[in-house]
Amino acid sequence: MSLLSISYSILISNSLIVLLLTTIILYYKWSFNYWKKKKIPHPKPMIPFGNLLTYSYTLPSMHSFLKITYDLMKAEGHKHCGLYFVSRPFYMPVNPEYVKAILTKDFVHFADRGLYYDEKEEPLGAHLLVLEGEQWRKMRTKFTPTFTGGKIKLMFGGLMSCAQKMLEVVQETDVHPIDIKEICACFTTDVIGTCVFGINCKSFDESDAEFRRHGRRLFKMSFSFVLKIILSSSFRKLAKLLQVKIVNAEATEFFMEVVKKTIKYREEHNVTRNDFIQLLMDLRKTDKGLSINEIAAQSFLFFAAGFETSSTTMTFCIYELAHNQDIQEKVRKEIEDVLDKYDGVLTYDSVLEMKYLDRVIDETLRKHPPVPNLPRICTMDYKLPDGENYIEAGTHIFVPVFALHRDAEYYPDPEKFDPERFTEENKSKRHPYAYLPFGEGPRICLGQRFGQLQVKIGLITLIRRYCFTPNSNTPYPMDYDKNSIFLTVKDPVWINTKRITT
Numbered sequence: 001m002s003l004l005s006i007s008y009s010i011l012i013s014n015s016l017i018v019l020l021l022t023t024i025i026l027y028y029k030w031s032f033n034y035w036k037k038k039k040i041p042h043p044k045p046m047i048p049f050g051n052l053l054t055y056s057y058t059l060p061s062m063h064s065f066l067k068i069t070y071d072l073m074k075a076e077g078h079k080h081c082g083l084y085f086v087s088r089p090f091y092m093p094v095n096p097e098y099v100k101a102i103l104t105k106d107f108v109h110f111a112d113r114g115l116y117y118d119e120k121e122e123p124l125g126a127h128l129l130v131l132e133g134e135q136w137r138k139m140r141t142k143f144t145p146t147f148t149g150g151k152i153k154l155m156f157g158g159l160m161s162c163a164q165k166m167l168e169v170v171q172e173t174d175v176h177p178i179d180i181k182e183i184c185a186c187f188t189t190d191v192i193g194t195c196v197f198g199i200n201c202k203s204f205d206e207s208d209a210e211f212r213r214h215g216r217r218l219f220k221m222s223f224s225f226v227l228k229i230i231l232s233s234s235f236r237k238l239a240k241l242l243q244v245k246i247v248n249a250e251a252t253e254f255f256m257e258v259v260k261k262t263i264k265y266r267e268e269h270n271v272t273r274n275d276f277i278q279l280l281m282d283l284r285k286t287d288k289g290l291s292i293n294e295i296a297a298q299s300f301l302f303f304a305a306g307f308e309t310s311s312t313t314m315t316f317c318i319y320e321l322a323h324n325q326d327i328q329e330k331v332r333k334e335i336e337d338v339l340d341k342y343d344g345v346l347t348y349d350s351v352l353e354m355k356y357l358d359r360v361i362d363e364t365l366r367k368h369p370p371v372p373n374l375p376r377i378c379t380m381d382y383k384l385p386d387g388e389n390y391i392e393a394g395t396h397i398f399v400p401v402f403a404l405h406r407d408a409e410y411y412p413d414p415e416k417f418d419p420e421r422f423t424e425e426n427k428s429k430r431h432p433y434a435y436l437p438f439g440e441g442p443r444i445c446l447g448q449r450f451g452q453l454q455v456k457i458g459l460i461t462l463i464r465r466y467c468f469t470p471n472s473n474t475p476y477p478m479d480y481d482k483n484s485i486f487l488t489v490k491d492p493v494w495i496n497t498k499r500i501t502t
């Protein structure tokens, strides 16, 4: 090759690089004009990550990124703001009235979460959490009766036997300290196994029990997994074209098999039990349109949505009680006082009487909401409550739950663990949309009552018998897992336990 042709090729490739870079820069400049044109306040974006690196040189966790933005926007007097994730515009309400409009008042514009799913490629992925429009509404109507107080009460026995197993394990090992995160994870896995699938998961007996293993795998968050969720939800058509899968293939096969085998066995042997699968099977008798895939997908969601959230709530609660001995003593005294009236036996009704415990759990969920942001997508152009600005159909939204829960205007001294924030009097003084651990509006958590009951039973069982204190290896404040979409802890949570002998 002659010198001339080499220089010629270098010139062409350099020109192409310059052209490509110019196109990228122009594309970003055009994209970054979006919120400015809409006259919606926003932090200054930067190429190539938009706002993601506005406050630090490393990619932050989603909840801390939204909290910093929320605090800045609120300090500047804004009620809402726009954001850029890479080049994609996102909207975030700051004022609770705007949050209320999105979640409840103007729900018709925001009925969907905008999360990616592909029913054909991944039947287990088409569950209530991601379903949209009419398909979601029909499914929600079908499944709502499954979660009534009466139906949940029937599962009390199953919950109690899991709690008893947990207590035996803590008593047997009697190791000091214990990893409370692992104990709570095994307990909630057993609960979901028993109450959803009617199966004894043996999470405590076998270190590699299948349900526990799949639970670990499903929630083992990595940066690439979170990025996959964000990108596939932002570019849904492309994700469908590329047949992106969210649920781990082995977990899909496992849950499908469990559901199919359970249904087949019960139908063939005429077995009925007090669990969710039974309720879904009963539903199938009246609703012939309900397919096995649909049942499997919802059961899978009950596992996915119920396991990590309830397990981390219990973990955070024990962790806070270990650091707040006066509160721990007070809640233990209430448990004993109430149970004295029931001859020391824990019953469904006795649980409902424990009002201070309710406040302790409410405060745990305030300080450490397991779901720190609520995603929504605008499905029809929407005029904002200020009457001036619009959000366009297709805009992704994040309701910043964690930031609202740590806002000193609603919760003075927000880092302090203080259950008194949840007395009826104090609650009535606060905007109701400043507290959203279970979300709000028609898409509020369907399993709230069941989740609260299992957390309460687990906590009562442990607090009655054990006194908890912090271990020197327990960090305070808590280090959250940066890679998780849930608010959760990455490492074991070591807590010292002392058996109560009375």
Ligand code: HEM
Pocket (backbone or CB within 6 Å): 128, 129, 130, 140, 301, 302, 303, 305, 306, 307, 309, 310, 313, 370, 371, 374, 375, 436, 437, 438, 439, 440, 441, 442, 443, 444, 445, 446, 447, 448, 450, 451, 452, 455
């Ligand atoms: C302490 C425990 C729990 C917490 C903190 C929690 C929190 C949440 C949150 C924040 C949402 C989204 C709500 C929204 O977008 O407005 C949600 C949705 C959901 N949760 Fe829970 N959850 C818990 C336990 C459970 C359990 C045990 C189950 C089932 C057994 C469950 C089933 C669901 C379902 C089915 C949805 C989707 C509802 C829909 O889109 O229609 N959750 N949960």
